[in-house]
Amino acid sequence: MKIISWNVAGLRACLNKGLDRFFESEKADIYCFQETKVLEEQNPFHPLGYNEYLFPAERKGYSGVMIYSKQNPISIKYGIDDQEYDSEGRTITLEFNDFYLVNCYVPNAKRDLERMDSRMRFEDLMRNYLLDLKSKKNVIYCGDLNVAHEEIDIKNPNTNHFSAGFTDQERNKMTELLNSGFIDTYRHFNPNEVKYTWWSYMFQSRSKDIGWRIDYFIVNKDFINRIKRTMIYTDVLGSDHCPIGIEIQ
Numbered sequence: 169m170k171i172i173s174w175n176v177a178g179l180r181a182c183l184n185k186g187l188d189r190f191f192e193s194e195k196a197d198i199y200c201f202q203e204t205k206v207l208e209e210q211n212p213f214h215p216l217g218y219n220e221y222l223f224p225a226e227r228k229g230y231s232g233v234m235i236y237s238k239q240n241p242i243s244i245k246y247g248i249d250d251q252e253y254d255s256e257g258r259t260i261t262l263e264f265n266d267f268y269l270v271n272c273y274v275p276n277a278k279r280d281l282e283r284m285d286s287r288m289r290f291e292d293l294m295r296n297y298l299l300d301l302k303s304k305k306n307v308i309y310c311g312d313l314n315v316a317h318e319e320i321d322i323k324n325p326n327t328n329h330f331s332a333g334f335t336d337q338e339r340n341k342m343t344e345l346l347n348s349g350f351i352d353t354y355r356h357f358n359p360n361e362v363k364y365t366w367w368s369y370m371f372q373s374r375s376k377d378i379g380w381r382i383d384y385f386i387v388n389k390d391f392i393n394r395i396k397r398t399m400i401y402t403d404v405l406g407s408d409h410c411p412i413g414i415e416i417q
Contacts, residue, residue, distance in 0.1 A: 169197045169198070169415070169416040170194070170195075170196040170197055170198075170413060170414070170415050170416075171196060171197065171198045171199075171200065171269070171308065171310070171385070171413060171414055171416070172194060172196045172198070172199050172200070172411050172412070172413040173199075173200040173201075173202070173271070173310040173311055173312075173383060173385065173411065173412050173413070174187075174199070174200070174201055174202070174383075174407065174409060174410070174411035174412070175201075175202040175203045175273070175311070175312040175366075175383060175407060175408075175409035176201050176202070176203060176204060176406065176407050176409075177203050177205075177407040177408055177409065178203065178204070178205040178206075178407075179201060179204040179205065179206045179211065179213065179234070180205075180206060180210070180211075180212065181205075182406045182407050183212065183213055185405060185406035185407075186405065186406050187213070187406050188213065188215075190401075190404055190406070190411065191215060191236075192215075194413075196413065197237070197238045197239065198235065198236065198237045198238070198239070198269065199218075199235065199236040199237075200233070200234075200235050200260075200269070200271035200310050200311060201233065201234045201235070201236075201271075202232075202233050202271070202272070202273035202311050202312045203231060203232065203273055203312065204222065204224070204231075204232040204233060204234045204257075205229050205230060205231070205232055206222070206224065206232060206234075207224050207228070208222055208224070211234075215236060217238055218236040218237060218238055219236070219237050219238075219239075219240060219241075220234070220235075220236055221234065221235045221236075221237070221244055221246075221260055221262065222234045223246045223247065223257045223258075223259070223260045224257045225255065225256045225257040226255045226256070226257075227255075227256070230256070231256045231257050231258065231273060232257040232273075233257055233258065233259060233260050233271050233272070233273050233311070234260070234271075235260050235262060235269070235271050237262065239264060241262035241263055241264055241269075242263040242264060242265070243262075243263040244260070244261070244262055244263075245260070245261040245263075246259075246260055247259055248293055248294065248297050250293055252286065253275065253290055253293075256275070257273075258272060258273050258274070258275070258290075259271065259272045259273075259294075261301070263305075266305060266306060267305055267306035267307060267308055267391065268301045268304075268305060268306070268307050268308070269308045269310070270297075270298065270301070270307065270308065270309045270310070270311075271310060271311050272294065272309065272310070272311040272312075272313065273311055273312050274287075274290065274291075274294075274311070274312065274313045274314040274315070275287050275290055275314070276314050276332055276333070277314075277332040277333070277335065277338065278332055279332060281330075281332060281335065284332075284335070284337060287337075287338065288337060288341065291338075291341035291344075291345075292341075294345075295341075295344060295345050295348060298345070298350070299348060299349070302349060302350075302388045306387070306388055306390065306391040306394075307350075307387065307388050307391070308385065308386075308387050308391070308414075309350070309384075309385075309386040309387070310383075310384060310385045310386070310412075311383065311384070312366075312382060312383050312409065313342070313382060313383065313384050313386075314332075314333050314338075314382055315333050315334070315338045315339060315341070315342050315382055316328075316333055316334050316339075316380045316381055316382055317339055317342045317343070317352065317355075317381075318339075318355070320360070320362060321364075321380065321381040321382075322334055322364075322379075322380045322381070323364070323377070323378045323379055323380070324378065333380060333382055334380070345386070346386075349388055349389055350386050350387065350388055350389065351386065351387055351388070351389055351392050352384055352385075352386055353384075353385045353386065353387055353392070353395050353398050353414055354381075354384065354385065354398045354400065354412070356392060356395075357395075357397075357398050358398070363381060363400045363402060364377065364379025364380055364381050364400075364402070365379070365380070365381050365382060365383040365400060365402075365409055365410055365412055366379055366380045366381075366382050366383065366408060366409045366410075367379040367380075367408060368408070369408055374408075381400075382409075383409060383410075383412050384412070385398065385412065385413075385414045394416050394417050395414055395415070395416060395417075396414075396415040396416065396417050397414065397415040398412070398413070398414050398415075399411075399412060399413040399414070399415075400412050401413070
């Protein structure tokens with residue numbers, strides 16, 4: 169089974185830049201998209217053979233997550249039962265026979281860190297949510313998690329310690345999650361490899377590869393032996409993020 173995750177920075181905009189061609193060429197079993205910025209009636213993309221699950225934000229043109237899946241899930245849950253984040257369309261959980269799949273777009277702490285307290289609250293809620301799921305069956309947690317966890321995950325760590333996405337607070341929350349029984353699949357298989365998943369639109373950051381790795385597939389420790397391969401599609405354009413993926417035995 170192949171699962172792909174991608175912050176598309178607007179589903180319709182990404183479709184105009186080749187998302188459909190990437191979708192068709194990869195032939196993944198499940199696609200998890202974040203920052204879709206689309207309502208159900210605005211979505212022009214309905215690939216044959218896939219079930220569609222969209223959780224838009226109440227505010228038009230903002231946030232939103234979506235899953236396309238060849239398999240029918242046992243259950244579907246939109247949100248994490250918190251009005252602040254559920255109104256922004258942050259998470260979808262699909263339950264399958266042997267795992268839960270959680271597609272998430274983690275709130276950004278913002279440039280001046282004005283949303284840091286809210287971000288910390290979200291991290292605690294999400295960790296508890298994932299731990300509850302893990303008590304029942306395996307968990308795959310993916311998406312734009314808006315944090316570069318280690319210095320290897322960012323081009324210029326020394327100048328970004330007070331930047332949203334690389335603050336000690338955000339990085340420590342990722343450490344807490346991993347210490348509670350989860351594994352960052354890409355770093356597990358590639359302990360020393362430098363690859364990024366997001367580049368600023370400014371300063372020709374992508375062409376110079378001045379990036380951050382802020383998109384993840386995270387699984388519980390008991391599931392890591394089922395992961396065959398991890399992928400970062402750095403050459404795929406269409407968004408300020410690139411897609412990432414895993415293959416499962």
